[in-house]
């Protein structure tokens with residue numbers, strides 16, 4: 339940390355790099371960059387810097403390294419593990435001004451985008467060229483490609499297309515030592531050593547600041563069917579999803595929500611319930627193809643056991659209505675206070691038991707707490723949200739993550755470790771693995787200035 343009186347010269351030097359209008363020091367203007375989306379994690383920064391190109395980013399890193407000032411890279415600030423906000427006086431480097439998207443390379447089925455481009459903008463560009471960028475998630479309008487890469491974002495279509503890492507063909511980034519690495523040729527066969535895009539993907543801003551990426555695009559399917567399936571139990575829902583995944587090649591989403599969560603969403607957003615009577619569990623499924631996948635979906639759904647009702651959408655308006663029951667969960671839960679967000683993956687054969695067991699364990703620790711369960715059931719990713727517990731009472735995190743590890747799951751499915759979970763990294767990673775990560779961190783960020791308060795315990 340630099341002493342307070344040194345900030346004046348630091349701010350001036352940052353202004354020399356990006357122009358003083360792009361160095362934010364006013365307390366009111368800084369506030370949105372200092373607090374995370376859930377408002378559970380916050381701190382303060384001497385300055386938010388908004389570079390416009392990779393050379394400015396490199397100059398900022400070189401300056402901060404020389405002055406021994408730490409940096410937090412920030413994109414859309416929609417991260418849910420407290421990883422993108424200054425927790426201990428770091429300078430915030432916001433990539434939001436770097437949002438250009440090149441014309442889509444239709445022949446290569448790729449696009450180059452700067453890190454600050456939003457996910458929605460990249461998807462729209464791909465769409466306009468007759469293709470799609472297959473990563474999608476609820477925060478699409480705000481989350482950036484750089485943030486998606488830093489967290490290796492998963493989202494709602496991972497079961498068909500993979501997550502962000504699977505789409506990443508090339509990267510441009512500034513490492514913690516101030517060097518620029520750039521591999522953007524788009525060559526898909528390229529076995530010339532360590533794959534730096536993969537390494538930086540999921541590194542949560544600890545190794546480099548991503549400034550641009552070359553992304554793989556895929557076929558855009560114009561025929562789509564979405565259905566909300568009502569089940570009698572979580573067991574039936576999990577078994578049903580396994581059947582549908584085998585039966586429907588074109589399945590791209592399988593999302594689970596429970597009755598309590600749907601009621602909360604309906605109450606918060608004044609929505610009508612999806613069915614005439616409530617059901618314990620709902621699974622939202624979506625398939626897309628070059629021809630209408632409705633018949634294939636209907637035949638597979640007809641074979642399911644424990645199915646109580648079905649609502650089908652084959653037009654965009656109805657589809658959006660069904661998705662609201664799922665996608666509004668995060669906002670609805672946020673109205674109850676600052677939730678503990680525990681984004682975990684559970685092995686398929688343990689999933690139903692876990693979902694039954696975890697509310698009991700939470701109540702045992704905190705009798706007044708509420709547990710909300712929903713998520714990407716197709717890949718075993720459940721979002722355990724706990725409300726009614728103080729934001730800094732991480733005993734509840736210990737209870738949930740400890741049990742996740744006991745059943746062979748991952749303590750972070752798609753949101754990353756951030757600051758929220760670094761205490762528990764050892765539950766999933768061996769000492770040798772953590773040592774290897776530290777060695778990589780030292781090599782690429784020798785003075786440890788990049789996001790020093792996340793990921794590594």
Ligand code: FAD
Nearest residue numbers: 413414415416417421422476482484485486488492543548
């Ligand atoms: P930020 O929040 O700004 O930063 C996240 C992390 O990345 C921080 O550690 C930050 O330091 C680092 N970072 C940001 N930009 C860069 C960069 N250019 N270079 C290096 N490091 C960088 N996530 C999913 O995976 N799947 C979902 O389905 C999903 N749904 C969501 C729904 C809602 C309503 C919300 C609020 C969030 C959701 N998220 C989801 C979480 C979040 O949107 C993702 O983690 C997203 O990838 C974060 O992008 P961002 O630009 O907002 O990053």
Ligand code: 2HG
Nearest residue numbers: 476667668679713721723
């Ligand atoms: C989602 O899938 C996001 O909606 C957010 O990953 C999950 O709010 C959460 O816990």
Ligand code: ZN
Nearest residue numbers: 493714721752
């Ligand atoms: Zn999610």
